[in-house]
Amino acid sequence: MSDSKPGAKLWAESILLQLPLRVGLGGVFTFAAYTKIGSTQSFANAIKGFRIVDADKYGHLIVVAAYTMPWIEMIAGVLLVLGLWSRASAVAIQIMLIAFIAALIHVILDESISADCSCFGDMNLVCESTVGWCQVIRNSILLVPCSYLVWRQGGLLALDRVFRDKSVGNEPEWTVDRE
Amino acid sequence: MKTLQRVLAIVGGAFLIGTVQAVVFGPVTLEPANLTEGTGEVKGNPIRISEVPKEETAQDHDPLPGKPTELSKNGLTVAYTGTNTDPLLDAPVPEGSLTLRQAKELWDKSAYFIDARHEHEFEAGHIQYAAFLESKLFDTDIARANAVMDSIPVDGTIVLYCVGGECDASKNTAALLEQYGYSDLRIMGAGYEHWVAAGFETATGSDGGTP
Numbered sequence: 001m002s003d004s005k006p007g008a009k010l011w012a013e014s015i016l017l018q019l020p021l022r023v024g025l026g027g028v029f030t031f032a033a034y035t036k037i038g039s040t041q042s043f044a045n046a047i048k049g050f051r052i053v054d055a056d057k058y059g060h061l062i063v064v065a066a067y068t069m070p071w072i073e074m075i076a077g078v079l080l081v082l083g084l085w086s087r088a089s090a091v092a093i094q095i096m097l098i099a100f101i102a103a104l105i106h107v108i109l110d111e112s113i114s115a116d117c118s119c120f121g122d123m124n125l126v127c128e129s130t131v132g133w134c135q136v137i138r139n140s141i142l143l144v145p146c147s148y149l150v151w152r153q154g155g156l157l158a159l160d161r162v163f164r165d166k167s168v169g170n171e172p173e174w175t176v177d178r179e
Numbered sequence: 180m181k182t183l184q185r186v187l188a189i190v191g192g193a194f195l196i197g198t199v200q201a202v203v204f205g206p207v208t209l210e211p212a213n214l215t216e217g218t219g220e221v222k223g224n225p226i227r228i229s230e231v232p233k234e235e236t237a238q239d240h241d242p243l244p245g246k247p248t249e250l251s252k253n254g255l256t257v258a259y260t261g262t263n264t265d266p267l268l269d270a271p272v273p274e275g276s277l278t279l280r281q282a283k284e285l286w287d288k289s290a291y292f293i294d295a296r297h298e299h300e301f302e303a304g305h306i307q308y309a310a311f312l313e314s315k316l317f318d319t320d321i322a323r324a325n326a327v328m329d330s331i332p333v334d335g336t337i338v339l340y341c342v343g344g345e346c347d348a349s350k351n352t353a354a355l356l357e358q359y360g361y362s363d364l365r366i367m368g369a370g371y372e373h374w375v376a377a378g379f380e381t382a383t384g385s386d387g388g389t390p
Contacts, residue, residue: 039318040200044207045351059209066207067197068190075189075196088185095186114346122319129297 006156018155019083021145026080028142029093033074035121040066046118050103050131051110072096080149083158090149097146101139107131212353215365218281221336222363223289227308267377272368273345279369282338283379290336293327293356295348296371306340306371307380314351333360343370 036043044066048055055062072092079089100119107113108131116129127134154160201207268280277285286292292309294301301311310331316324331337337356341348353364367374375381 037200039315040204041207041355042315042318044209045314045347048209049347055209062209063201063207064194064197067201068194071193071196071200072190075193079189085185085189088182088189091182092186092189112345114342122315 010156013152014155014157018149018152019157021149022080022083022086022154022158025093025142025145025149026077026082026089029073029077030081031077032120033070033077035123036070036118037074039121040070042121043070043118046116049113049115050107051113051115052103052106069096080154083154083160084163086154086158086160087150090146090153094143094146094150097139097143101136101143104131104136104139108133108136208354208358210354211350212357212364213362214275214353215336215363216275216277218277218284218288220363221285221288221290222332222334223285223336224291224308225289227289267373270369270373273366276366276368277338279367279373279377282340282367282369282374283377285336285338285365286379288336290338290365291331293337293339293349293352294371295339295341295352300342300371302384304371304375304381304383306374307382309340309382312352312356314348314355317355328356328359328361331361334363335361336363336365337361338365338367340367340369340371340374343368343373346370 044062047062047065048059053061073096076089076092076096079085080093104117107115113131115131117127117131117135118129119125119127119135126138265280268283269278272278286306286308292306293312294305294309295313296305297313298311301309301313305311310327312324312327337353339349339353339356349366353366356364
């Protein structure tokens, strides 16, 4: 039964990497969601300002996105902090980050568009409010820990370990999530 | 497979909560405001009408050579056609908005001006007598937005501006003001930088901007 216990290396990885990355990344997204949830009108205006879709024809899509995206960030962020559905939360955040980067590059390359990021509502975190390469770099940096968590999941200190599916059996107890 | 299901569950949950939020707090609007065009029938600020001395008007302004290059920002192009036009004051603007000359004419008639740019931009410099009213204030600091609206009658002539060109900030604020009953809303197609380039009146500081 010696292999049923997680090794020191796994504990070290969980404590030194997975836990801080989960809390950090999840915290950033939870905070980003919090700044937007109370400012839906501003966020809808910000999405419209990106001119990804024609607001006159597809305004309903912008409205749906303005109401849904902050809650995706909130749910995924909280789940990642808790370490519950760690991989799925990290994947959701990863998809959003890639979408944000694509949208930012679209605005940067189209010089006729002058848009605000509104990534953190009314606040500016690291970058100015006006869309620029700073936001692209910031989001690209966030992709690194996110991709790591998609690969390695939440670690031994994640709630996934508590709520793991025991019915599968035949795997060491420290297995965090079976996909 | 389980990961995909969970991602879809997160998205679905977010959609449901967002729908409840929209039902409880009311939906957002992306409808543009009905804008007034031109410079006719101005209901300006009576205090300014009595206070402001006759100053340089747009008609007095000399054409400024070399400005077309600056105006090529934000996709605008300058078509100087010669007779009685000025490449700066009469530069092409988005449809339905005011040229710089028209905006100055309204300013001379004491129309209410609203700066819809960011607060730090407003503090760095704004059109004299303009009030700061970024659309975000309606979400983040409604008391401050109300203070500005309290100083403007609902039938007052309001000229909104931002950085010019295709910037949305003034349109967003106009759409929100329309919801509060304001009807005479006009957009200055030229931006603040163009106002400065023309040498018109400006002010600085964080003055809330009594129009």
